[in-house]
Amino acid sequence: MGKITIQEVAQAAGVSKATLSRFLNQNYSHMSEKTRQRIAETVKAMDYRPSRRAQSLKTNHSRLIGIMIADISNVYVSLLLKGITSYLKTRDYQTLIMESGNSLEQEQQQLNQMLDQSVEGIILQPNSRKSSDYDFIAAATVPLVLIDRETWPPQWDTIVTNNFHASYLLGQQAQWSLKPYTMGLVVSENIHAVSTREQRLAGFIEGVAPLNVETLELQDIATLGDRVVELVEQKEHPLIFANNGQVLAAILQIVQTLTLKIPIDVGVAGYDDWNWAGLVSPGISTIEQHPDKIGYLASQTLVKLIQSPDQSEVARIHSYPATIKLRSSI
């Protein structure tokens, strides 16, 4: 609510709004040196700043970018945001950040609110796997870049981790274990909801082949604990694989509660968003993503799209390599 308007400043400087506007937009070409000086002084003195919403109404440039993520308290996401904002800051864009809470309905509703606020582009961690669910964004001629998850068929530029390959490589490590594994146990949240989780599972399965792989959706800690106990009692030697950082934390908690030895009783590995798993005894082998890089790349891509919307004809999937940290847990 910068109370003071261009009109008042113009009056104070003894010129018209038009002249002042030219000054603000660096149109000095048609202006005497004297008036320019005078305007500069009054603007500074009155500490005047033009209103973006009025500007944008005229120019159609809000300098607002919408960011829609699933869960803002997720560590992966916060690093993602770091990367995004660090780039957009340099380009003088502001970020309208919203959270879908993993609900498609909320997501759609809030995406619409973003459009209402006239964002110039959107970065989205999608809850839906159908590309067409986001057609309405294109209809509003707002560029869209997806992040962390893919939709089908390919229609939007997308930046993801090389989930399949990284999980594959980690799975391969099971071969070098001193005490051979008898099976894999992949623990994940609701696995078919998003492409990312499926790809991690698929990569792992292929990596540990020909080992049998069991999949366990993480409902509550107790059920997971029970299953692990069962397996150990059956003399299995499972390699437990966590599909994300939260799941990894849960697994470690269970293993500790049950006082199982890693990697003697069970092997443990997985995706680590915290970069903390190295501190947990005996050092957990993990896959580290680089969300900051992904965020940076996504915002770069988006800004390019904003500046030349014609390029958006071909959707490119860019997959960013994860880093595998081998420690003593497998």
Next chain:
Amino acid sequence: MGKITIQEVAQAAGVSKATLSRFLNQNYSHMSEKTRQRIAETVKAMDYRPSRRAQSLKTNHSRLIGIMIADISNVYVSLLLKGITSYLKTRDYQTLIMESGNSLEQEQQQLNQMLDQSVEGIILQPNSRKSSDYDFIAAATVPLVLIDRETWPPQWDTIVTNNFHASYLLGQQAQWSLKPYTMGLVVSENIHAVSTREQRLAGFIEGVAPLNVETLELQDIATLGDRVVELVEQKEHPLIFANNGQVLAAILQIVQTLTLKIPIDVGVAGYDDWNWAGLVSPGISTIEQHPDKIGYLASQTLVKLIQSPDQSEVARIHSYPATIKLRSSI
């Protein structure tokens, strides 16, 4: 860029903009049932949504709230944001989130950008300790609520953790150690930069009294490690206290590298933003804050302020209690 305007919809429905506007604002009182139906249909058919920036230009309500935090990748902050957005969502506010990077200059610049975007209120984790540094926000008649850190003299509503008291209580626990501590060692980032850190230090000092307390600013891991080694070699038994989660992580890493035993060689405790320290052997005693609650409270306070700006006469400092988790590390 919702290309389609109220004008076009009005035309399609065979009414004037004014009538359509009344419909959009639920002013059905003066409207025939027939036209109302007709308008409803066309609006739905054309999937029309009014532009917020045009609306706001007229009504002075952008429904935008500015959130300015120091470091978005910080876990504490991400939970803070969770609390903030979860409340604002219910009140139909959108959040413009920016990051100061712990730089006062950037902070001031970006706060101005927020005002340019006509935010209706601001939640700020301040980099400055001087209340007057934020006078320009009041000058723009935009309500302001501070979070996590205090400024002096009291001038803005503020929500913080009860840092002094929580640290005091934790310090007291040193008395019950089996092997008596000979000193305290507080590790912190740049300690006098923000009120929060000073208060944690002060509380701890009073808590462990009459023990002597040494303060160490965390520059790099190596220096910290060297100092710890020195102390142990001098037969000291220090209680190391981490001023925040990042510092705690660093300390644990060092202790592990040096293969020191907790709590035999050193005691370790501190603020834990991750809620992970319970997993690290032998269980680290920590102070857990409740950033989500703080964020929720702050946004509630702000919305109240927006709705009745007169209340802002008295600045209230609200201090929210932390939870102390005693484990085996001290």
Next chain:
DNA sequence: CTGTTAGCGCGTTCAA
């Protein structure tokens, strides 16, 4: 019950 009109704060012709 509905349309006409006048701005909100700014950028941009078109004349002067």
Next chain:
DNA sequence: TTGAACGCGCTAACAG
């Protein structure tokens, strides 16, 4: 070199 006048999309008097 400058200013008057119009319009961006919308809301809100004021008429009718």
